[in-house]
Amino acid sequence: MGGGADQPVRLARAILRIGSLAVAGWVLLACAVAALAGWLLPGYAGAAGVLAVLGFAAVPLWRFHRITPPASATVPLENADRSELALIVRQISAALGVPTPAAIELSPDCDAWLEPRQGGPVLVVGTPFLWWLRVSELRGLLAPVIAGLEAAHDPAVVRARRTVRRLDCAQRQGLLPWPRGLVAWVADGCRTRAEGMERVIAAHASQRARIVEPAGRVYAHEQVGLVAAAWERLLTRLAYPAWDAGYAPSALNAALVAALVELGERDRVGVGLADRLSERPGCDLLDEPGEVDRAVSAIVPVVYQDKAVETPLDWSDYTRLVAEPNLRKAAAAAPDHPLVAKTRALLLAPAPHTTITLIHDSGDGELPAGLRAVLQCGLVDLGYAAFAVDWLDGVVLRDRAGLTVPVDEIVHALVDYSDFTALREWLSYAAGL
Template sequence: MAAAMDQPVRLAKTILRIEALATAGWTVLAAGCVLAAALLLPTSAAVPVCLVLAAGAITPVWRFHRIVPPASSTLPVDGGAQSELNLIVRQISSALGVPTPSGVELSPDCDAWLEPRVGGPVLVIGTPFLWWLRVSELRGLLAPVIAGLEAAHDPAVVRARRVVRRLDVAEHHGCAPWPRGMVAQVAELCRGRAEGMERLIAAQASQRARIVEPAGRVYAHEQVGLVAAGWDRLLTRLARPAWEAGYAPDSLNAALVSALVELGERDRVGVGLADRLSERPACDLLDEPGAMDRAVSAVVPLVYAEPVERRPLGWERYTAVVAEPALRRAAAAAPDHPLIAKTRDLLQLPTPTGVGGGGHEAGDGELPAGLRAVLQCGLVDLGHAQFALDWLDGVILRDRAGLTVPVDELVHALVDSADFSSLRDWLSYASRL
């Protein structure tokens, strides 16, 4: 396999030459300025000017090589080297004939990759995959990633990747006194070669990994898009409102599993779902999946939202602590509109007074949101429904028979055609339960 690494290594060396030429060009320019100052200025003035110019030449080079790209937010695998997950990683590495990662860590991202560290590259696994994939699928998914360890230990590739990461940081944050335009140009030259290098490495790793769980790899790739979509929906509809309220819901990965199972059953994409779920989930390879889920869930808002600590929140308290207070605030601040006023009258609700109490005109999109909040809170206050949690749709209402209240249909009928007959019919139905 050493011959297969020739092309990626050549591109890596090209990146290093570009960096060396850019540094040399800057050094020659600075040396020319120092020489000109020494020749054109009096000795008393030339010495301090030359020192300043020399410092200006050395400082950005020194600062550039001191750049440490930010590390991903990860957690080490519980159980350390003796965990079953680490054992499987070592088995895959042995089967592929590549070095073993220096460690295995977990991330809330829907991805798996090798991250460089001082002691060698570590394997980072996204927990959404770990919780949803079966063991054989996880092995198939990780095989091409682990196969990339050969490249991750090549000195030229390691140095080239480090240069590209530093250039990304320097381009974004600056590296004075280097002009940003110069940094951007060098970064673009290196980035193009780096993309080609990574494509070659990925293709070679994929080819090499074919011997490990070929069927599991196919099944895993079928699930990747589903996992990413489910994770995004869970974070958007349930986690983000909690983060904005100062809470961090725990067991997000277990919630993802519930959401994907529900999606499979609801949208008829779960052919063979029961058989698949009967297989061992990959999260069982952890010593304490529940504890790890809670630990990762605490990290999720630091990755996907502003880095502020939030209070842990169990799902059983979600509606009472997050959803209902937000809906009641929205209902109290609903715009002054005839549809909302008539809805309040029909539900026998008082018009709120005080801050945000129905004292403004409805803006675009504000009427449906305000009407929805008024309707939901009103139905709960009448005793016809209660707040409930749906893993796919977020906070919903369930009637006294346990069925989902068709809030969307009721709101659409009101907003689109000012039709109150659907709401009256539903209230009549609810009163008979």
């Protein structure tokens, strides 16, 4: 690493010195205790005591160096050497004059990073970026990550990063007989310098990568926050309920694209959306995007919930297997409240002339969710609406004309004002469809 890039190496060596000093202090303490045991115990007992103390002191050092930090949950890129994505990565590496990554792996995280492995640094790319960013944007986004490969091959940086990762694991899991407080103190000292080292490496890599797709990089950064927000919304409103029900939606990245397109059309976020979508997406660089989407979708619950969900779920089955059963349970468990009872009564006799006496009681925190479920299930049972998946809003109702039922507005009027007018008017409208 040339020029000002030697600063990360200095910080890496500082981290290694802290680790060496901690080990030296432990060894000196062990030697002092061993010498005391040899002096106090006679003959063979003294020798045995010395060996016992030294062996006891060596165990945590051996265990520390045997720590293998867990690798991120990823999907290896099939036919990596022959894929267009690998070709682009090699082109960027050559343009920047850095080594190529040992492999390319895919993650459901909205991020891209270099992960150390035994065979060398691996480039991990988040599939949400692959599916939404255009190829030029993806090149601009990956360039500074790939530029970090120079530091990732520096021996001092590699050892420093490994030390910090091992200290993190030792702090979380404990490493007797070392006190947790002592491990945390050493880890904090190393981590502070490691953060400074990573900032310098990132700044140097960013500066170096400016020659690769500068315009694409600007456009990519405009999209990154949007992708992350839409991904979080998709997981929260659709994926988490499915995982809780024991199903893993099998095309989450395709759903993300649908959500972002809907967001662009609905809120006019994406000016020139049609032009953007006419450009080649990053996922087109994969040999089998559909297979990759299914493979990555299967590990999403592992990444976000730390548990595997074995049963894949096609989106066409989502309402039948996830949404409706959940809402039926919520409706059955709705609180015993006058608003709920009167809503049930109105849905059982949805004639326009039905009279409802208003009650001014906003209810408790469980009321809106229970009332919403009762309303949705009742409208479906009447045949006035059907459950549907909205990529942005989660599970919604659509009437017989295909329009979204204004459930939120109706529930708001019921809970906040005990006003059944909106519900009666919508029932009259639906009856005429």
